[in-house]
Amino acid sequence: MRIVLLEDNLTQSTLVCAWLRNAGHDVHSFMLTRELQRFCNRESVDLYLLDWMMPDISGEEFLRWLRSERRDHTPAIFITSRDTEDDIVTGLAAGADDFIIKPVSQRVLMSRIEAVLRRSKPREAEASMDLPPYLVDHAQKRILLHGEVLDLTEKEFDLAAFMFRNLGRLLSRGHLLEAVWGRNPDLATRTVDTHISRVRSKLHLGPENGFRLLPTYNFGYRLERVEASEASEAETPHAA
Known part of the structure:
Protein backbone atom coordinates (compact mmCIF):
# COMPACT_ATOMS: atom_id res chain seq x y z
CA MET A 1 0.00 0.00 0.00
CA LYS A 121 -10.99 -2.36 -0.18
CA PRO A 122 -12.84 -5.58 0.59
CA ARG A 123 -11.88 -7.07 -2.78
CA GLU A 124 -8.17 -7.01 -1.93
CA ALA A 125 -8.28 -10.39 -0.19
CA GLU A 126 -10.55 -12.10 -2.73
CA ALA A 127 -9.10 -14.84 -4.93
CA SER A 128 -11.00 -13.41 -7.90
CA MET A 129 -13.11 -10.43 -8.91
CA ASP A 130 -16.15 -11.06 -11.07
CA LEU A 131 -16.79 -7.86 -13.02
CA PRO A 132 -18.77 -9.02 -16.07
CA PRO A 133 -17.70 -9.45 -18.79
CA TYR A 134 -14.32 -9.62 -16.99
CA LEU A 135 -13.08 -12.12 -14.42
CA VAL A 136 -9.86 -11.18 -12.62
CA ASP A 137 -8.29 -14.38 -11.30
CA HIS A 138 -5.66 -13.42 -8.71
CA ALA A 139 -4.81 -17.01 -7.85
CA GLN A 140 -3.70 -17.84 -11.40
CA LYS A 141 -2.77 -14.25 -12.36
CA ARG A 142 -5.00 -14.10 -15.40
CA ILE A 143 -7.94 -12.09 -16.70
CA LEU A 144 -10.82 -13.55 -18.69
CA LEU A 145 -13.05 -11.60 -21.07
CA HIS A 146 -16.33 -13.36 -21.93
CA GLY A 147 -14.72 -16.54 -20.60
CA GLU A 148 -11.63 -16.28 -22.81
CA VAL A 149 -8.19 -15.93 -21.20
CA LEU A 150 -6.41 -12.76 -22.34
CA ASP A 151 -2.76 -12.77 -23.31
CA LEU A 152 -1.12 -10.52 -20.70
CA THR A 153 2.40 -10.18 -19.36
CA GLU A 154 2.90 -10.32 -15.59
CA LYS A 155 3.18 -6.53 -15.31
CA GLU A 156 0.15 -6.00 -17.55
CA PHE A 157 -1.86 -8.32 -15.31
CA ASP A 158 -0.64 -6.55 -12.14
CA LEU A 159 -1.51 -3.15 -13.59
CA ALA A 160 -4.95 -4.23 -14.80
CA ALA A 161 -5.77 -6.00 -11.52
CA PHE A 162 -4.73 -2.92 -9.53
CA MET A 163 -6.96 -0.72 -11.69
CA PHE A 164 -9.93 -3.09 -11.23
CA ARG A 165 -9.35 -3.15 -7.44
CA ASN A 166 -9.46 0.65 -7.48
CA LEU A 167 -12.39 0.95 -9.85
CA GLY A 168 -13.61 4.54 -10.08
CA ARG A 169 -10.54 6.03 -8.35
CA LEU A 170 -8.25 8.53 -10.04
CA LEU A 171 -4.75 7.07 -9.66
CA SER A 172 -1.57 9.03 -10.28
CA ARG A 173 1.21 7.71 -12.48
CA GLY A 174 3.53 7.66 -9.48
CA HIS A 175 1.03 5.61 -7.48
CA LEU A 176 0.67 3.08 -10.32
CA LEU A 177 4.43 2.91 -10.75
CA GLU A 178 5.00 2.11 -7.07
CA ALA A 179 2.10 -0.36 -6.87
CA VAL A 180 3.21 -2.42 -9.87
CA TRP A 181 6.98 -1.88 -10.18
CA GLY A 182 7.92 -0.80 -6.64
CA ARG A 183 9.90 2.31 -5.73
CA ASN A 184 12.44 2.08 -8.54
CA PRO A 185 14.10 5.41 -9.33
CA ASP A 186 15.42 4.03 -12.64
CA LEU A 187 11.92 3.75 -14.11
CA ALA A 188 10.14 6.70 -15.70
CA THR A 189 6.41 7.33 -15.44
CA ARG A 190 6.34 6.86 -19.23
CA THR A 191 6.55 3.15 -18.38
CA VAL A 192 3.05 3.45 -16.90
CA ASP A 193 1.68 5.18 -20.02
CA THR A 194 3.09 2.45 -22.27
CA HIS A 195 1.60 -0.35 -20.19
CA ILE A 196 -1.73 1.45 -19.82
CA SER A 197 -1.96 1.64 -23.61
CA ARG A 198 -1.30 -2.09 -23.90
CA VAL A 199 -3.80 -2.97 -21.16
CA ARG A 200 -6.51 -0.82 -22.75
CA SER A 201 -5.93 -2.56 -26.08
CA LYS A 202 -5.58 -6.13 -24.83
CA LEU A 203 -8.59 -5.90 -22.49
CA HIS A 204 -10.68 -4.16 -25.18
CA LEU A 205 -11.70 -1.58 -22.59
CA GLY A 206 -14.52 0.48 -24.03
CA PRO A 207 -18.28 1.05 -23.90
CA GLU A 208 -18.93 -2.23 -25.72
CA ASN A 209 -17.51 -4.11 -22.70
CA GLY A 210 -18.87 -1.81 -20.01
CA PHE A 211 -15.61 -0.18 -18.86
CA ARG A 212 -13.32 2.60 -19.99
CA LEU A 213 -9.84 3.68 -18.98
CA LEU A 214 -9.51 7.45 -19.04
CA PRO A 215 -6.43 9.66 -18.71
CA THR A 216 -6.43 12.83 -16.62
CA TYR A 217 -4.03 15.42 -17.95
CA ASN A 218 -0.79 15.69 -15.99
CA PHE A 219 -2.00 13.31 -13.26
CA GLY A 220 -2.91 9.72 -14.11
CA TYR A 221 -5.75 7.38 -15.01
CA ARG A 222 -9.17 6.23 -13.89
CA LEU A 223 -10.86 2.92 -14.75
CA GLU A 224 -14.63 3.36 -14.58
CA ARG A 225 -17.82 1.61 -15.52
CA VAL A 226 -19.73 2.79 -18.54
CA GLU A 227 -23.42 3.51 -18.07
CA ALA A 228 -25.73 1.06 -19.82
CA SER A 229 -27.10 3.85 -22.01
CA GLU A 230 -23.59 4.71 -23.25
CA ALA A 231 -22.84 1.06 -23.94
CA SER A 232 -26.09 0.75 -25.93
CA GLU A 233 -25.21 3.80 -28.01
CA ALA A 234 -21.79 2.32 -28.76
CA GLU A 235 -23.36 -0.91 -29.95
CA THR A 236 -26.06 0.80 -32.07
CA PRO A 237 -24.94 1.45 -35.66
CA HIS A 238 -25.55 4.99 -36.83
CA ALA A 239 -27.47 5.62 -39.98
CA ALA A 240 -25.43 6.88 -42.90
Whole structure:
Protein backbone atom coordinates (compact mmCIF):
# COMPACT_ATOMS: atom_id res chain seq x y z
CA MET A 1 0.00 0.00 0.00
CA ARG A 2 1.03 3.59 -0.65
CA ILE A 3 0.76 5.46 2.65
CA VAL A 4 1.26 9.14 3.53
CA LEU A 5 2.41 10.13 7.01
CA LEU A 6 1.92 13.71 8.23
CA GLU A 7 4.00 14.12 11.41
CA ASP A 8 6.21 17.04 12.49
CA ASN A 9 8.08 15.12 15.19
CA LEU A 10 11.14 13.65 13.46
CA THR A 11 11.64 10.85 16.00
CA GLN A 12 8.01 9.75 15.75
CA SER A 13 8.03 10.04 11.96
CA THR A 14 11.20 7.97 11.60
CA LEU A 15 9.82 5.24 13.87
CA VAL A 16 6.42 4.97 12.18
CA CYS A 17 7.99 5.03 8.70
CA ALA A 18 10.26 2.13 9.71
CA TRP A 19 7.27 0.10 10.97
CA LEU A 20 5.35 0.70 7.75
CA ARG A 21 8.25 -0.06 5.41
CA ASN A 22 9.10 -3.24 7.33
CA ALA A 23 5.48 -4.29 6.73
CA GLY A 24 5.98 -3.83 2.99
CA HIS A 25 4.26 -0.48 2.50
CA ASP A 26 5.51 2.44 0.39
CA VAL A 27 5.65 5.51 2.65
CA HIS A 28 5.81 9.23 1.89
CA SER A 29 6.35 11.37 4.99
CA PHE A 30 5.76 15.11 5.44
CA MET A 31 6.57 17.49 8.28
CA LEU A 32 4.59 20.42 6.85
CA THR A 33 0.97 20.26 5.76
CA ARG A 34 1.46 22.64 2.83
CA GLU A 35 4.04 20.27 1.36
CA LEU A 36 1.52 17.44 1.64
CA GLN A 37 -1.13 19.56 -0.08
CA ARG A 38 1.22 20.11 -3.02
CA PHE A 39 1.87 16.38 -3.15
CA CYS A 40 -1.89 15.68 -3.18
CA ASN A 41 -2.32 17.92 -6.23
CA ARG A 42 -0.22 15.53 -8.31
CA GLU A 43 -0.37 12.15 -6.54
CA SER A 44 -2.83 9.59 -5.14
CA VAL A 45 -2.34 7.24 -2.18
CA ASP A 46 -4.09 4.38 -0.37
CA LEU A 47 -4.09 5.77 3.18
CA TYR A 48 -3.33 8.97 5.12
CA LEU A 49 -1.91 8.90 8.66
CA LEU A 50 -2.32 12.38 10.10
CA ASP A 51 -1.05 14.19 13.15
CA TRP A 52 -3.49 16.87 14.30
CA MET A 53 -1.22 19.57 15.73
CA MET A 54 1.05 20.80 12.91
CA PRO A 55 3.19 23.97 12.70
CA ASP A 56 1.37 25.39 9.66
CA ILE A 57 -2.05 23.83 8.91
CA SER A 58 -3.67 21.37 11.32
CA GLY A 59 -4.32 17.79 10.28
CA GLU A 60 -8.02 18.40 10.86
CA GLU A 61 -8.02 21.37 8.46
CA PHE A 62 -6.07 19.34 5.92
CA LEU A 63 -8.57 16.50 6.06
CA ARG A 64 -11.50 18.88 5.56
CA TRP A 65 -9.66 20.35 2.57
CA LEU A 66 -8.97 16.88 1.18
CA ARG A 67 -12.62 15.82 1.47
CA SER A 68 -14.25 19.07 0.28
CA GLU A 69 -11.77 20.68 -2.13
CA ARG A 70 -10.10 17.59 -3.58
CA ARG A 71 -13.18 15.38 -3.16
CA ASP A 72 -10.71 12.69 -2.11
CA HIS A 73 -12.22 9.98 0.10
CA THR A 74 -9.05 7.96 0.58
CA PRO A 75 -9.07 6.42 4.10
CA ALA A 76 -7.46 8.58 6.80
CA ILE A 77 -6.43 7.85 10.39
CA PHE A 78 -5.55 10.47 13.00
CA ILE A 79 -2.54 9.67 15.20
CA THR A 80 -2.61 12.42 17.81
CA SER A 81 -2.33 13.42 21.45
CA ARG A 82 -5.73 15.15 21.18
CA ASP A 83 -7.75 12.78 23.29
CA THR A 84 -10.97 14.43 24.50
CA GLU A 85 -14.37 13.21 23.40
CA ASP A 86 -14.91 16.48 21.52
CA ASP A 87 -11.60 15.99 19.68
CA ILE A 88 -12.57 12.51 18.56
CA VAL A 89 -15.99 13.66 17.40
CA THR A 90 -14.44 16.60 15.52
CA GLY A 91 -11.85 14.37 13.85
CA LEU A 92 -14.43 11.84 12.72
CA ALA A 93 -16.71 14.62 11.51
CA ALA A 94 -13.83 15.98 9.42
CA GLY A 95 -13.76 12.67 7.57
CA ALA A 96 -11.38 10.45 9.55
CA ASP A 97 -11.89 6.69 9.38
CA ASP A 98 -10.20 6.03 12.73
CA PHE A 99 -8.58 7.85 15.64
CA ILE A 100 -5.47 6.64 17.52
CA ILE A 101 -4.24 8.36 20.69
CA LYS A 102 -0.48 8.81 21.16
CA PRO A 103 1.69 7.13 22.20
CA VAL A 104 0.87 4.42 19.67
CA SER A 105 2.33 0.93 19.63
CA GLN A 106 3.41 -0.85 16.46
CA ARG A 107 0.90 -3.69 16.91
CA VAL A 108 -2.05 -1.35 17.47
CA LEU A 109 -1.12 0.87 14.53
CA MET A 110 -0.69 -2.02 12.08
CA SER A 111 -3.94 -3.63 13.25
CA ARG A 112 -5.88 -0.38 12.79
CA ILE A 113 -4.38 0.14 9.34
CA GLU A 114 -5.31 -3.38 8.27
CA ALA A 115 -8.86 -2.92 9.56
CA VAL A 116 -9.37 0.39 7.75
CA LEU A 117 -7.94 -0.91 4.48
CA ARG A 118 -10.01 -4.08 4.76
CA ARG A 119 -13.18 -2.00 5.09
CA SER A 120 -12.24 0.32 2.24
CA LYS A 121 -10.99 -2.36 -0.18
CA PRO A 122 -12.84 -5.58 0.59
CA ARG A 123 -11.88 -7.07 -2.78
CA GLU A 124 -8.17 -7.01 -1.93
CA ALA A 125 -8.28 -10.39 -0.19
CA GLU A 126 -10.55 -12.10 -2.73
CA ALA A 127 -9.10 -14.84 -4.93
CA SER A 128 -11.00 -13.41 -7.90
CA MET A 129 -13.11 -10.43 -8.91
CA ASP A 130 -16.15 -11.06 -11.07
CA LEU A 131 -16.79 -7.86 -13.02
CA PRO A 132 -18.77 -9.02 -16.07
CA PRO A 133 -17.70 -9.45 -18.79
CA TYR A 134 -14.32 -9.62 -16.99
CA LEU A 135 -13.08 -12.12 -14.42
CA VAL A 136 -9.86 -11.18 -12.62
CA ASP A 137 -8.29 -14.38 -11.30
CA HIS A 138 -5.66 -13.42 -8.71
CA ALA A 139 -4.81 -17.01 -7.85
CA GLN A 140 -3.70 -17.84 -11.40
CA LYS A 141 -2.77 -14.25 -12.36
CA ARG A 142 -5.00 -14.10 -15.40
CA ILE A 143 -7.94 -12.09 -16.70
CA LEU A 144 -10.82 -13.55 -18.69
CA LEU A 145 -13.05 -11.60 -21.07
CA HIS A 146 -16.33 -13.36 -21.93
CA GLY A 147 -14.72 -16.54 -20.60
CA GLU A 148 -11.63 -16.28 -22.81
CA VAL A 149 -8.19 -15.93 -21.20
CA LEU A 150 -6.41 -12.76 -22.34
CA ASP A 151 -2.76 -12.77 -23.31
CA LEU A 152 -1.12 -10.52 -20.70
CA THR A 153 2.40 -10.18 -19.36
CA GLU A 154 2.90 -10.32 -15.59
CA LYS A 155 3.18 -6.53 -15.31
CA GLU A 156 0.15 -6.00 -17.55
CA PHE A 157 -1.86 -8.32 -15.31
CA ASP A 158 -0.64 -6.55 -12.14
CA LEU A 159 -1.51 -3.15 -13.59
CA ALA A 160 -4.95 -4.23 -14.80
CA ALA A 161 -5.77 -6.00 -11.52
CA PHE A 162 -4.73 -2.92 -9.53
CA MET A 163 -6.96 -0.72 -11.69
CA PHE A 164 -9.93 -3.09 -11.23
CA ARG A 165 -9.35 -3.15 -7.44
CA ASN A 166 -9.46 0.65 -7.48
CA LEU A 167 -12.39 0.95 -9.85
CA GLY A 168 -13.61 4.54 -10.08
CA ARG A 169 -10.54 6.03 -8.35
CA LEU A 170 -8.25 8.53 -10.04
CA LEU A 171 -4.75 7.07 -9.66
CA SER A 172 -1.57 9.03 -10.28
CA ARG A 173 1.21 7.71 -12.48
CA GLY A 174 3.53 7.66 -9.48
CA HIS A 175 1.03 5.61 -7.48
CA LEU A 176 0.67 3.08 -10.32
CA LEU A 177 4.43 2.91 -10.75
CA GLU A 178 5.00 2.11 -7.07
CA ALA A 179 2.10 -0.36 -6.87
CA VAL A 180 3.21 -2.42 -9.87
CA TRP A 181 6.98 -1.88 -10.18
CA GLY A 182 7.92 -0.80 -6.64
CA ARG A 183 9.90 2.31 -5.73
CA ASN A 184 12.44 2.08 -8.54
CA PRO A 185 14.10 5.41 -9.33
CA ASP A 186 15.42 4.03 -12.64
CA LEU A 187 11.92 3.75 -14.11
CA ALA A 188 10.14 6.70 -15.70
CA THR A 189 6.41 7.33 -15.44
CA ARG A 190 6.34 6.86 -19.23
CA THR A 191 6.55 3.15 -18.38
CA VAL A 192 3.05 3.45 -16.90
CA ASP A 193 1.68 5.18 -20.02
CA THR A 194 3.09 2.45 -22.27
CA HIS A 195 1.60 -0.35 -20.19
CA ILE A 196 -1.73 1.45 -19.82
CA SER A 197 -1.96 1.64 -23.61
CA ARG A 198 -1.30 -2.09 -23.90
CA VAL A 199 -3.80 -2.97 -21.16
CA ARG A 200 -6.51 -0.82 -22.75
CA SER A 201 -5.93 -2.56 -26.08
CA LYS A 202 -5.58 -6.13 -24.83
CA LEU A 203 -8.59 -5.90 -22.49
CA HIS A 204 -10.68 -4.16 -25.18
CA LEU A 205 -11.70 -1.58 -22.59
CA GLY A 206 -14.52 0.48 -24.03
CA PRO A 207 -18.28 1.05 -23.90
CA GLU A 208 -18.93 -2.23 -25.72
CA ASN A 209 -17.51 -4.11 -22.70
CA GLY A 210 -18.87 -1.81 -20.01
CA PHE A 211 -15.61 -0.18 -18.86
CA ARG A 212 -13.32 2.60 -19.99
CA LEU A 213 -9.84 3.68 -18.98
CA LEU A 214 -9.51 7.45 -19.04
CA PRO A 215 -6.43 9.66 -18.71
CA THR A 216 -6.43 12.83 -16.62
CA TYR A 217 -4.03 15.42 -17.95
CA ASN A 218 -0.79 15.69 -15.99
CA PHE A 219 -2.00 13.31 -13.26
CA GLY A 220 -2.91 9.72 -14.11
CA TYR A 221 -5.75 7.38 -15.01
CA ARG A 222 -9.17 6.23 -13.89
CA LEU A 223 -10.86 2.92 -14.75
CA GLU A 224 -14.63 3.36 -14.58
CA ARG A 225 -17.82 1.61 -15.52
CA VAL A 226 -19.73 2.79 -18.54
CA GLU A 227 -23.42 3.51 -18.07
CA ALA A 228 -25.73 1.06 -19.82
CA SER A 229 -27.10 3.85 -22.01
CA GLU A 230 -23.59 4.71 -23.25
CA ALA A 231 -22.84 1.06 -23.94
CA SER A 232 -26.09 0.75 -25.93
CA GLU A 233 -25.21 3.80 -28.01
CA ALA A 234 -21.79 2.32 -28.76
CA GLU A 235 -23.36 -0.91 -29.95
CA THR A 236 -26.06 0.80 -32.07
CA PRO A 237 -24.94 1.45 -35.66
CA HIS A 238 -25.55 4.99 -36.83
CA ALA A 239 -27.47 5.62 -39.98
CA ALA A 240 -25.43 6.88 -42.90
